[in-house]
Each structure stands twice: as structure tokens, then as C-alpha cells.
Amino acid sequence: MHKSSNLVKAAWTALGAAFITTLYQAVKSYFPASPLQSHVVTVIYCTIMTFVVGLAVLRRQERELERFSNAKVNFEALMEHLPGLACIVSRDGRLVRWNSRVESVLGYSAQELSKLSAPEALAEDYRSLVRQALAAAFQTGVAEMEAAWLTKDGRRIPCYLTGVRVLVGKQPCVLSIGIDISNRKRAEEKLRQSEAQYRRLLANLPDVTWTMNSSRQVTYVSANVHEMLGYAPQEILAGGRELRLSRIHADDLPAVSESYGALFVEGRIFDVEYRMLHKDGHWIWVRNRALRTFEQDGTLAADGILTDITQRKQAEQVDSQLAAIVMSSSNAIIGNSADGTIASWNPGAERMFGYSADEASGKHISMIVPPERLHEVPSVIGRAVRGERVGRFESVCLRKDGMRVEVDLAISPIIDRQGRVLGISTIASDISLRKRGERELLRAKEEAEAATRAKTQFLANISHELRTPMNGILGMTELALDTHLDAEQREYLLTIQSSGNALLRLISELLDFTRTDSGTLALERVTFDLGEILRQTLRPVLSQAQQVGLEFACDIDPGLPDYVRGDPQRLRQVLVNLMDNAVKFTHQGRVLVRSICRSRTQVLFEVSDTGIGIPAEKHATIFEPFTQNDGSSTRRYGGTGLGLAISARLAELMGGSISLQSEPGVGSTFSFTVPLGLPSEPAHSN
Numbered sequence: 271m272h273k274s275s276n277l278v279k280a281a282w283t284a285l286g287a288a289f290i291t292t293l294y295q296a297v298k299s300y301f302p303a304s305p306l307q308s309h310v311v312t313v314i315y316c317t318i319m320t321f322v323v324g325l326a327v328l329r330r331q332e333r334e335l336e337r338f339s340n341a342k343v344n345f346e347a348l349m350e351h352l353p354g355l356a357c358i359v360s361r362d363g364r365l366v367r368w369n370s371r372v373e374s375v376l377g378y379s380a381q382e383l384s385k386l387s388a389p390e391a392l393a394e395d396y397r398s399l400v401r402q403a404l405a406a407a408f409q410t411g412v413a414e415m416e417a418a419w420l421t422k423d424g425r426r427i428p429c430y431l432t433g434v435r436v437l438v439g440k441q442p443c444v445l446s447i448g449i450d451i452s453n454r455k456r457a458e459e460k461l462r463q464s465e466a467q468y469r470r471l472l473a474n475l476p477d478v479t480w481t482m483n484s485s486r487q488v489t490y491v492s493a494n495v496h497e498m499l500g501y502a503p504q505e506i507l508a509g510g511r512e513l514r515l516s517r518i519h520a521d522d523l524p525a526v527s528e529s530y531g532a533l534f535v536e537g538r539i540f541d542v543e544y545r546m547l548h549k550d551g552h553w554i555w556v557r558n559r560a561l562r563t564f565e566q567d568g569t570l571a572a573d574g575i576l577t578d579i580t581q582r583k584q585a586e587q588v589d590s591q592l593a594a595i596v597m598s599s600s601n602a603i604i605g606n607s608a609d610g611t612i613a614s615w616n617p618g619a620e621r622m623f624g625y626s627a628d629e630a631s632g633k634h635i636s637m638i639v640p641p642e643r644l645h646e647v648p649s650v651i652g653r654a655v656r657g658e659r660v661g662r663f664e665s666v667c668l669r670k671d672g673m674r675v676e677v678d679l680a681i682s683p684i685i686d687r688q689g690r691v692l693g694i695s696t697i698a699s700d701i702s703l704r705k706r707g708e709r710e711l712l713r714a715k716e717e718a719e720a721a722t723r724a725k726t727q728f729l730a731n732i733s734h735e736l737r738t739p740m741n742g743i744l745g746m747t748e749l750a751l752d753t754h755l756d757a758e759q760r761e762y763l764l765t766i767q768s769s770g771n772a773l774l775r776l777i778s779e780l781l782d783f784t785r786t787d788s789g790t791l792a793l794e795r796v797t798f799d800l801g802e803i804l805r806q807t808l809r810p811v812l813s814q815a816q817q818v819g820l821e822f823a824c825d826i827d828p829g830l831p832d833y834v835r836g837d838p839q840r841l842r843q844v845l846v847n848l849m850d851n852a853v854k855f856t857h858q859g860r861v862l863v864r865s866i867c868r869s870r871t872q873v874l875f876e877v878s879d880t881g882i883g884i885p886a887e888k889h890a891t892i893f894e895p896f897t898q899n900d901g902s903s904t905r906r907y908g909g910t911g912l913g914l915a916i917s918a919r920l921a922e923l924m925g926g927s928i929s930l931q932s933e934p935g936v937g938s939t940f941s942f943t944v945p946l947g948l949p950s951e952p953a954h955s956n
């Protein structure tokens with residue numbers, strides 16, 4: 271357009287020049303004779319032509335000037351409108367020209383920028399790179415890079431720079447355009463962070479995530495598969511389908527394969543629980559869930575989550591075992607809510623109370639409580655709800671048919687892992703039979719006790735009745751022995767006397783044993799002179815020992831209290847029995863009696879001998895009634911085997927005990943410990 275108007279103008283100028291030339295030739299031909307006139311016309315013509323051509327040249331120059339200034343304005347407008355920060359960089363790196371954004375973004379004035387080199391406007395770590403890029407732009411014509419501007423106040427602004435080689439005048443320069451990419455960088459950082467977070471999440475997830483292609487090859491599996499199955503992800507990817515299938519329990523494999531088929535063919539959700547073999551050889555339970563997806567190219571794939579449910583399965587197994595126990599228990603096991611409403615009722619409860627589970631569910635537990643015990647229900651429920659174990663107690667419950675059933679009840683709160691009370695459990699066992707047995711046993715015991723009492727009474731009576739004539743016989747025998755008798759008669763009477771004494775002793779022992787055995791023997795509690803009792807006890811035994819040629823020694827602790835409280839006759843009876851035995855079962859050597867004051871109120875009596883001794887296997891039973899060392903004892907030594915039994919029971923009744931140390935052929939030591947009270951009042955008061 272501009273070009274055509276110039277052509278038109280040139281045509282008009284040429285036309286004007288031609289018109290003037292034609293006019294000049296016409297005028298010149300009109301004035302042919304006058305050279306002066308012709309000269310004037312020529313001068314006028316030349317002047318006009320000079321004016322016309324000069325005007326045309328002037329106009330052309332004006333137009334050139336106008337065009338140049340337009341180009342300059344356009345260039346600056348272009349720079350201003352370029353996106354981002356635009357500048358012209360000279361070969362020595364100086365900034366030759368820049369748009370206003372350079373000043374506003376970097377914060378430098380025009381004067382400061384004119385002294386700045388292009389690399390100086392960038393962060394230090396990019397300066398050498400930008401120098402290389404500039405050199406490349408000068409050499410190849412273009413260059414680009416990511417860098418960061420450094421503003422006057424020291425801020426870094428990430429930027430993307432492009433440079434193209436341009437001619438400014440005749441000077442080759444680089445036009446650089448930089449775009450602020452802070453937002454993009456921020457977005458990238460955000461994306462990177464969210465990706466890292468996503469990865470962290472996946473890694474921390476206890477579940478294993480996986481993807482599979484249509485040929486059922488695992489294409490991705492999260493790293494935590496190692497913890498679950500013992501295999502590294504790479505092993506699983508490399509192991510392929512064979513490895514995956516070989517780890518599935520043979521019993522579960524058909525269900526798993528079928529579900530995979532349904533997933534890929536019908537798009538049905540895959541959700542299967544099955545057993546998998548851990549690399550170290552133990553089985554774990556997993557739940558595997560997957561959805562069918564499509565790859566970008568449209569082929570089928572699947573995304574899934576594998577969860578370790580071993581603990582849940584184990585808990586379920588325990589639960590089902592517990593449920594089986596509850597179902598098969600003969601006890602009634604009842605679950606109540608916190609307000610006493612029956613929530614569960616096992617077959618044992620059905621049998622015990624006659625209500626079916628359907629009938630009992632939803633009813634209040636008080637339906638099996640007899641009216642006279644109903645008032646106890648709220649407090650028992652209240653205690654259980656507070657988390658207290660009510661414990662076991664015997665009670666009576668009411669059956670559906672109105673009959674009563676004696677029960678042993680255990681009531682306790684049902685508490686969850688967080689310690690919350692979920693309800694109350696009541697376990698009832700039918701004790702009707704046991705109770706009946708106990709009652710019968712009690713009756714039998716009472717009857718037996720009555721019979722024993724009668725027997726003891728009878729024995730006491732009969733002993734008393736036997737003792738009276740025996741005393742008569744012995745008294746008369748003694749009188750008869752004082753008369754003139756021949757040797758044979760004396761012999762007979764002495765036999766009667768010794769047999770009578772033995773019989774009397776047996777009667778006394780039987781009576782004592784019966785009394786100690788039935789618990790009817792009452793002890794005395796009097797203050798007595800311990801030394802005197804010991805002397806009375808030792809005297810006859812001493813003469814007995816001397817008669818058979820035994821050494822008899824006594825060692826009485828001088829620390830023994832003079833007066834003590836207790837039963838002197840029974841104390842003496844025990845000591846006499848032990849000493850009699852020592853003399854009886856010792857043929858040679860000695861008998862030693864020691865009394866030791868163990869504490870202010872504990873006295874230990876020891877009777878040791880160098881006699882025949884008692885074998886170890888008899889030690890445990892020698893204190894039982896009618897027990898003797900061996901069968902020949904009775905024949906050889908006489909006796910009833912009741913003395914030690916009576917002594918042990920008497921010692922026990924007095925709060926003490928008897929023990930034995932003995933070795934056959936070496937001797938025996940019987941230790942008798944007895945507590946003797948100290949007199950609170952003077953001895954002679956008794």
C-alpha cells in the first residue's frame with residue numbers, strides 16, 4: 271500500500287515534469303526569433319524543473335526520515351510489548367536496551383542498568399552458564415536456559431531465558447527475553463512435595479499396593495511387600511506369575527484363580543481372603559482386593575491392595591472356639607446388656623432354665639430370679655457395670671416350669687480392650703445334685719458322729735466298769751501275795767498281777783485313744799511345778815532302767831521356769847510313754863532325757879536311747895495307731911502300738927508336736943516340743 275502510493279507520487283512528478291517540458295517546448299517554438307526570449311523561457315523552465323525535482327527529492331527525504339523514526343518507535347514499542355523482561359545485550363555483555371519491566375522487576379534505575387552487564391543481573395551460580403549461553407547465541411543465533419535473576423535488593427527470581435542474535439545498526443547483539451517462572455517452580459515444588467508425600471503414604475501404609483497386566487503379571491508392587499511376604503518387590507516382579515501362584519495355599523488356589531478370571535473377563539471386583547506362604551516358610555492370611563482398570567493403550571489391567579489379616583483370622587478362630595465352648599458347655603452362659611436385658615442365651619441355659627434362646631432374648635435377667643431374691647438384682651448389676659467382679663456364690667434360680675434350681679453363679683463384667691464395660695456375663699452351674707449329696711453327706715457325718723459319740727461313751731463306760739473289777743483283782747492279788755504261799759502259788763499270783771496290770775494299762779490306753787480320736791478328751795489348764803512333775807516322771811523310769819542294767823542320764827535346762835500352766839498329767843503321760851519305750855527297746859547302753867528351754871514358753875523334751883532303732887520307712891507311720899516296728903514286736907516286747915499315737919495326739923492337743931530321728935542298731939531320739947504358759951497368778955493359788 272505504502273509502496274503503491276510512492277509509485278503514484280513518482281508518476282505524478284514525472285507527469286508534471288513532462289507537462290512542464292511540453293509547455294516549455296511550445297513556448298520556445300512560439301518565440302523562435304528572439305534568443306533572449308528563448309533564453310528567458312529556458313531559464314524559467316529550468317527553474318521550474320529544478321523546483322519540481324527538488325520538491326520531489328525533498329518529499330522523498332522527508333518520507334525516509336519519517337519511515338526511520340517510525341521504525342525506531344515501532345522497535346521500542348515492540349520491546350515494550352514483548353512478554354517478560356526483554357533486553358538487547360551487546361557482544362561485551364553490556365545491556366544496550368531494555369524494556370521497562372527490566373527496571374521494575376529487578377529494581378535498578380536506567381542509569382544503573384546501563385552500567386550493568388547481563389550476567390550481573392543473574393544469581394551468582396548462573397553467571398558462568400549465562401556467559402556460555404550468550405556466546406552460543408552469538409555463535410549459533412539462538413540459546414535458552416533456566417536461571418534466576420538477582421534483584422537489586424538480593425531476591426532470587428527463577429526465570430526462563432531465550433536469546434536470539436539480532437543486528438542493531440550494524441552491530442550484532444542478542445535480544446534476550448526472560449520470563450518469570452516462579453509460579454511454575456512453585457507448582458513444580460508443590461507437585462514434588464505431594465508426590466513425595468504420596469510415596470511416603472504408600473510406603474507407610476501397612477497394605478501392599480500392586481498393579482497387574484492382562485496376562486496376570488505383576489507390573490508394580492509397593493516396597494512394603496517385603497515385610498508382608500519376605501520378598502523384595504524386584505523378586506516378585508522377576509518371579510512372575512509362577513512365583514505368585516506357588517505361594518497361594520493349594521486349598522485356596524481355585525477360588526483365587528476363579529476370582530481373577532471374573533475380574534478380567536467380567537470386571538467383577540476381586541475380593542478374596544486366602545493363605546499365602548511367607549518366604550521364611552510360615553503361612554499368613556491375606557485379604558486381596560482389586561479393581562479392573564485400563565492402560566492408556568486400552569489394554570486391561572488391575573490395581574489392588576493386599577492386607578495382612580493373620581491376626582484377625584487368629585482372633586476369629588479364637589472367637590469361634592470360644593463360641594463352640596459356650597455352645598457345648600453344660601453350664602448356662604448368659605450375656606446381659608448393662609441394664610440386665612438378656613442378649614445371649616446358650617443351649618446350657620436352655621436346658622437349665624427351660625426357656626429357648628428366642629424366648630429369653632430381650633427379657634430381663636430377673637425372670638430367672640426367685641421373688642425373695644429379686645431385691646438383690648439391682649445391686650449385683652450395679653457392681654458388675656462398675657467393672658467389679660461379683661465373684662462366685664451359691665444361689666437359687668427359677669425355671670420356666672416354676673421349679674427351683676440350685677446354682678453356683680459367677681457374675682462378671684464383659685470388658686473390651688479399652689476397658690469399657692460392654693455388658694455382664696452370668697455363668698450358672700447346676701449344683702442341685704452336689705447340694706443333695708452334701709446334705710446326705712452331712713446327715714451321714716452327723717449320724718457317724720452320733721455313733722462315735724455313743725461308741726466313746728460305751729467305751730468310757732465299759733472301761734470304767736472293767737477298771738473297777740480289775741482294781742479289785744489286782745488289790746486282792748497284792749494282798750494274797752503278802753500271805754504265806756508256796757512257790758507255785760506265788761508264781762501263779764505274780765502272773766495274775768502282771769497280766770492284770772497289762773490289761774489295766776490296755777484299758778486305759780484304749781479309753782485315751784478313743785477320747786483323743788473322737789475329740790472328746792478335754793485338757794486341763796492349771797499352774798504346776800514343772801521340776802516336781804519331771805522328778806515324779808523320772809523316778810520310776812530310772813529304777814526300771816537300773817533293773818535292766820542301763821545307764822540313765824538326765825539333763826535339765828536350769829533356765830526352765832519353775833511354774834508353768836498346762837495339763838501336768840497329760841505332759842507326764844507323753845514323757846512316760848517316750849521314756850518307757852526308750853528303756854523297753856534298749857538292751858545296752860544308755861537312755862538320756864533332756865529338757866531344753868527353747869523360749870520363755872516353749873520347752874523341748876528329748877528322749878534318746880542307744881536301742882534297736884526304727885527303720886526310715888517306718889518313721890512316717892510309727893505315730894499311727896496300732897503300728898509297731900515289726901510283727902514280732904508284740905510277741906517280744908508286748909505293747910499295743912497305741913502309746914505313740916496317743917502321745918502324738920496329746921502333743922497336738924497341747925499345741926506342740928513330736929518328731930523322730932532314728933537309725934536301726936544305733937538308737938532313736940524322740941523330740942517333743944510343747945508350749946507351756948507362764949502363770950499369771952501364784953502357783954499355790956491352785
Ligand code: ADP
Pocket residue numbers: 847851852855879881882883884892897898899900903908909910911912913914915938
Ligand atoms: P507299744 O510300745 O505299746 O508297742 P508304741 O506306740 O509306744 O506302742 O510304739 C509303737 C512301736 O514303735 C513299738 O512297738 C516299737 O516297735 C516302736 N518304738 C517306739 N519307741 C521306740 C524306741 N525308743 N526304740 C525303738 N522302737 C521304738
